[in-house]
Amino acid sequence: MSAVNTSHSSADAHAHDEHDHHDLPWIRQYVFSEDHKYIAKQYLVSGIIWAIIGGLLSVLFRIQLGFPDADLTWLKPLLGEWIQNGKLDPEFYLALVTMHGTIMVFFVLTAGLSGTFSNFLIPLQIGARDMASGFLNMISYWLFFLSSVVMMISLFIKTGPASGGWVIYPPLSALPQAVNGSGLGMTLWLVAMVFFVASTLMGGLNYVTTVINLRTKGMTFTRLPLTIWAFFITAIIGILSFPVLVSAVLLLIFDRGFGTSFFLSEIYIGGEALHHEGGSPVLFQHLFWFLGHPEVYIVVIPALGITSEIVATNSRKPIFGYKAMIFSIVAIAFLSFIVWAHHMFVTGMNPFLGSIFMFLTLIIAVPSAVKGFNYIATLWKGNIIFTPAMLFSIGLVSFFLSGGLTGIVLGNSAADIQLHDTYFVVAHFHIVMGSASFFGMLAGVYHWFPKMFGRMMDEKLGYIHFWLTFIGVYLIFFPMHYIGIAGFPRRYYSWTGFDAFNTFTDLNEFISIAAIIVFAAQFIFIFNFFYSMFRGRVSTLNPWKSNTLEWTTPINPGHGNWPGAIPHVYRWPYDYSKPGAADDFIPQTVPFSATPESNFPHEKDEH
C-alpha cells in the first residue's frame, strides 16, 4: 500500500508532508479520502453531530418526564404538530425515545467510537501506512453517511420516525395500523440499518485484516497495545453478529411488505383480522438480541481498550495484568454471544432455558470484574498525572464497576421478573454502556487530539467538562435505580395515571434538571474541540510521554504516516517507570540493546 515519501528523513518531514496530497484531486483529499486518519476524523465529527442530536432528543423527553404539566408551546417552532395544546404527543414521545436509543447506540457509540478510533489508531499503533484497503474504508464511511442521511430524513417525515423502541419488536414495528411510526418511518429505519451494517462490516473486515497482516516488524500479538486488542476483538464481534441483525431486518421487511409471516401471527388490529398465522414475534427477539447483546460489548470494549492505554500512560505504570486484560476481552467477547436471552426472561420462554442464560450471564461478571480490578491495580503506586483523558478514564472505570454491578442482579432471572423494563434497567445500561463508552470516547478524543490535529485541547476546560459530566451522570442515572425499584416502567409518557407510580415527581424533576445541565456542559467540550483544532497550542511530538508507535510519527503525519521507513518494534508498549531506566518511559521502538541498565534477564532482542 501507499509507499509514500519513504525517502524523506524525519527531520524535514513536517515541511514536506503538505506535499503528499498535491497529487490527489481536491475531492479525493477532503471528501472521498482514503487516508485512515482523515476517515477517522470524518467519523468523529459525524459522531459528535449525532451525539448532539441524540442528546437533544433525550432533553426533550426528559422535559416531558420532569415537568409533565409544563406548557410546551414554545417548542412548537421546533416540533410543529407534535406539540398539541402545549403538550407533547404521546406517540412522538415514543419516537423520541426510539430515535434517541438508535442514534446513541449505533450512530454515536458504534460508528462514532469504533469508526474513529479503530481507523485512527490501528495503522498508527501497529506501524502500518494505512488500512489494508483504503478504498473499502472510504466506502465504509460513505455508507455510514448514507445511512445517517436516511435516518435523519425519517426524523422529518409527517408520520414521524420509528417509534417501537430501539429494539423494534414486531408486531408493533411491522404494522402501520399499530403506531404511525411503523409506516414510512420504520421503512427508513430498516433501510438505514441495512446501510449501516454494510458499513460496519466493511470497516470491521478492514480492521481485522489490517491487524493480522500489516503489523510492523517485531509487533507480535503480545506486543500490541490493549487498544488494538480491543478494536480487533470488537471488529470480530461485529462481523459475527451484525449479519444476524440484517437477517432479522430483512425478514421484517418481508413481513411488512410482502405478506410473509415470520414474526406475525393471529393478529386482530384496526377492526380486521390479519391473514398472518404461524409466525413468532419472539423469534425476532432472539435474532435481535443475538446482535443486541454483543452490540453492547461492541460499544464498550473499544472504550475499555482506549482507557487501558490512557490509564497506563498517565499512571506511568504498566497496565496491571496485560495478559489477563487480553484474556478478559476475549472471554467477554465469547460469552457475549451466548447470553442474549437474558433480555427475554419474561417472554414466556422455557424456564430451563432461562436458568441456563442466567448462569451464562453471571459468568460474564468474572472477566468484567478482573478488568475492573486490573484498572485499580494499575493506579496503585502510580505517579498519576490527571490529564482530562485520564480523568475520563477513571470515570469510565467507576461507571463500568457501578453499572456492571447492577447487571448482576438483573441477570438473575428471578429478580429480573420485577425489574425487567423498569427504570432500573434504564439506569443500569446508561451507566455501564452509555456513560462508560461515552467516557471512553471522550478520553480518546482528549488523548489523541494532538495526534489528530497537531494541537492541544485546553486542559482546564477539560477539567470542568469532566467534573460536570461525571457528577452529572451520577445525578441523572443513580436516582433512576430508585425509580426502578419502585416499579416505574420505561417508555412511559407519563406515570400519573397509576396510583403505584404517582410518586417521585420531584426526583424526576431533579433528574431532568441534571440532564439539561449535563447536556449543556457538553458544549464546553464542543467549543474546546473546534477552537483547539484551529487555535490550540501546538503539540509536541510526544506530549504524554507515551510508548506507543503513533507518537513516533511527525506532529502532523502525512499520508503514509511515517515519512521514512516504518519503525520496528522491540518491546511491549508498557515499559513505564522501569527500574533502572533513566526516563519513566521506554518507547516500543527502543531495542533492548539500547537499555542494558533496565533489562530483565529474559529481555533480549531477537535476531
Next chain:
Amino acid sequence: MTSVIIIVAIALILSILYLIFRIGVLSNVMKGRYQKIVGTSNTVNSFLFIVVFVTGILAFYLSFMSAREHFLPEAASAHGVRTDLLFWVIMAVLTLAFLITHAVLYFFPFMYRFKEGNKAYFYPDNHTIERIWTIVPAIIMAGFVVYGYKEWSAITSPAPQGSEVIEVMGKQFAWQVRYPGADGKLGKYHYRKIDAINEFGIDFNDSASFDDFVPMELHLPKGKNVHLQIRSRDVIHSVFLPHFRVKMDAVPGMPTTFWFTPTISTAEMREITKNPEFNYELACTEVCGRGHYAMRFLVIVDEPADYEKWKASQKTWASLNAEYVATKAPKALQDLYLKEFLPSAGVVDTTIAAPIADTAKVAAVSTHDAHR
C-alpha cells in the same frame, strides 16, 4: 428529598466554583508551543476525587433513605416476598462491592497523584492476586446462580392443581380479563372470531364458553393459587402486577402463563399503607404504541369467601350478549345455554347488546322469557 437535592447541588456548585476560580481559562491557549507542566491542577483534581467520594456516599445514603418511602410496599404475593429477599440480598453484596471498589478507586488517585521526583512502581502482574480476584467473584456468582435458580424454578414450575384460572388479554390500549365460570374451564377462542362485540374471539361452538364472564376488574382470591393465561390480540404487551412481583409478556399467537399466590387482600393493604384509597393495579410494560402508558386495570384481592360471592354474582358474557351469541352458536348449544336469555322466536331485536349490557335490559329479557 429536597434537602438531599440541595446538599448535592451545593456540593456540585462549590466544586465547580473552586475549579473555575483557579482557571485563567482561555487566556493562554494560544501561547507558544505546548509544554507539559504538572501543576496545581493535578493536586486539585486528585483532591476532588475524595470530595466527590465523600459527598457521593453521603448523598447515596440520604437519597436512599428518603426514596425508600416511595418504593413499592411489601410484596403481596408468596413468591414476591422471596424474590424481594433475593433482590435485597444480592443488592447488599453488590453495595458492599461498590463501596469497596469505589473507595479504592477514588482514594488511589489522591494517594498516588504525581509528585516531583517520585517514580511509579513497576508492577506488571502478580498471578496470586489475579487468581484470587478471579476466583472470589466466581464463587460469589456461583452462590447467586444457585440461589436464583432455586427461586426461579419454584416460580416457573407448573401451576398447582386446582389453581384459579383467569385469562388476561392485552389489546391496544386496554386489558381485558375473562373468568371460566362455573365449569372452571375457559371456552376456546380464535382470533378470526374477534369483532367489535366479541373482543376475546370466544368460540361459541365450545360449550365451555357459555358460562365465561368478563368483568371490569381483576378479582383475585387471597391465599389461593392464581393461574393467569396471558395473550394479546394485536401487538406485544406485558402484564405487570407490581405489588405481586408478577411480569409476563402478552404475545399475539403465543399464549403465556404465570401463576402466583396473592397473600394480602386489598383491605389489608389499605391498612398496611395507611391509605384508604389504595388499590392494586395492572400495568403494561412492553411498549405497545400511543396508549402504552395508560393501560391501567384495577385489581382487587378479596378474602376467599368474598371472592366466591363476587364470582357467583357475575353474569355470564353469553347471557349479556345473548342475541349476538345466538348468531354464532350452533342450535343445540343455543337450546342448552341461551334459551332463557333470548327473546321468543320471531321477535328480532336488531340492536345488539354492548359487551357489558346494562342489567336492566337483561332483566327485562328474562322476565319476558318467564312470561312465556
